[in-house]
Amino acid sequence: MTTAEGVQAPVQDELQTTAPGRLMGEYLQHMLVERGLSANTLAAYRRDLLRYQRFLAAQDAHLIEGVTRQLVSAFAQGLATGADGQAPLSPRSAARTVVAVRGFHRFLALEGTTATDPAEDVHPPVAGQRLPKAISVDEVTRILEAVDTSTPAGLRDRALLEFLYSTGARISEAVGLDVDDVSVDEVLEGPAVVRLFGKGSKERLVPLGSYAARAMDAYLVRSRPSLAATATAKNSTPALFLNLRGGRLSRQSAWSILKTAAERAHVSGEVSPHTLRHSFATHLLQGGADVRVVQELLGHASVTTTQVYTLVTADTLREVYAAAHPRAL
CATH class of the missing domain: 1.10.443.10 (Intergrase catalytic core)
Structure with a gap:
């Protein structure tokens, strides 16, 4: 099983560059230890939050307390088109990214790190239903x-x-x-x-x-x-x-x-x-x-x-x- 120590180092190496990034590292550690997420799911969350961190840095949002609902909503709306300044995502990937961001802000609010949850009312885009491919x-x-x-x-x-x-x-x-x-x-x-x-x-x-x-x-x-x-x-x-x-x-x-x-x-x-x-x-x-x-x-x-x-x-x-x-x- 993946240990907390085994995941903590690479997560913090890339997320320690900003104050929001360090909090994201703490959230990922919480998801590993308390929620028991698989290594693959944790890696996906990490990629999503790194994207969010880069967006916040580009918006000069260097403190998590300064993140507003409008900022989170702008990030969510720009995922499919690349308007967040990064490569466009498929509807499913965009939805997963918003879920990761919502979970991160909910964690901060429950821990008392922030007084409010700016992502509470931000919803992921509706992904088109893709039928699974089966062979005969x-x-x-x-x-x-x-x-x-x-x-x-x-x-x-x-x-x-x-x-x-x-x-x-x-x-x-x-x-x-x-x-x-x-x-x-x-x-x-x-x-x-x-x-x-x-x-x-x-x-x-x-x-x-x-x-x-x-x-x-x-x-x-x-x-x-x-x-x-x-x-x-x-x-x-x-x-x-x-x-x-x-x-x-x-x-x-x-x-x-x-x-x-x-x-x-x-x-x-x-x-x-x-x-x-x-x-x-x-x-x-x-x-x-x-x-x-x-x-x-x-x-x-x-x-x-x-x-x-x-x-x-x-x-x-x-x-x-x-x-x-x-x-x-």
């Missing part, structure tokens, strides 16, 4: 079967991709797993249940399908021991998925594994680890799964986040209807 069951199957399992690395790759599609795990959750998070006995006997640790270190249990369980069994018995043997005593790790040096597999390497398999399977378009997660959810709903069950499996805090997948399946229903019904068109 046939395309998923082709990708999984395109992996060459004649080598230890190939057995690992097949187990990883089967795992991602079987559980709907985020790539960070998969590469963050340790061997103890998957019971070998359960994998052999089935059906296995895997512990996943999502955003904010929230734990959830997800079943592991039979195809993934067999691939995991082959990896654990025939591949992982040889990969682990390449590690030095210093680099020894309990990680479930190992790289060729016996260390924990990185997210970048996992992405490359999927990209290579997709190319071999001649699956066109952008295919990422998140594509398998989207496909997992979409195929479950198409098969009749309840949206709240899918919500639990994905680890979404709100069912509203999961309901976007129902729009995907509705589009599929319309396409099938238009193609099959004699009086649809």
Whole structure:
């Protein structure tokens, strides 16, 4: 787990240049220690607040007490167009940035650092809804079967991709797993249940399908021991998925594994680890799964986040209807 000490130094190095920046460093430290944010979420907040710090400096707002609602609103309105003097952001990125700024000012007000919260009534721009991209069951199957399992690395790759599609795990959750998070006995006997640790270190249990369980069994018995043997005593790790040096597999390497398999399977378009997660959810709903069950499996805090997948399946229903019904068109 990322420690407070491990994050504090780089945050303060870049934010200590101004008084507001130092307070932003304190806020990020609070979010790490008290809220348990993941390293990825914390890094995103840090980028957003650095942008806000540069904006305040450009406006000669050197003291946080001098920040007004009008100033925060001007910053928020300029994110999408670059009117804040920096590169334009997409609607979603702009919305996330405003959320980070609102959280920062709310923190200062609750701590008594400032008497008021100038960002309280500033709202993020409405982001357009973007449907998640899913691929067909046939395309998923082709990708999984395109992996060459004649080598230890190939057995690992097949187990990883089967795992991602079987559980709907985020790539960070998969590469963050340790061997103890998957019971070998359960994998052999089935059906296995895997512990996943999502955003904010929230734990959830997800079943592991039979195809993934067999691939995991082959990896654990025939591949992982040889990969682990390449590690030095210093680099020894309990990680479930190992790289060729016996260390924990990185997210970048996992992405490359999927990209290579997709190319071999001649699956066109952008295919990422998140594509398998989207496909997992979409195929479950198409098969009749309840949206709240899918919500639990994905680890979404709100069912509203999961309901976007129902729009995907509705589009599929319309396409099938238009193609099959004699009086649809």
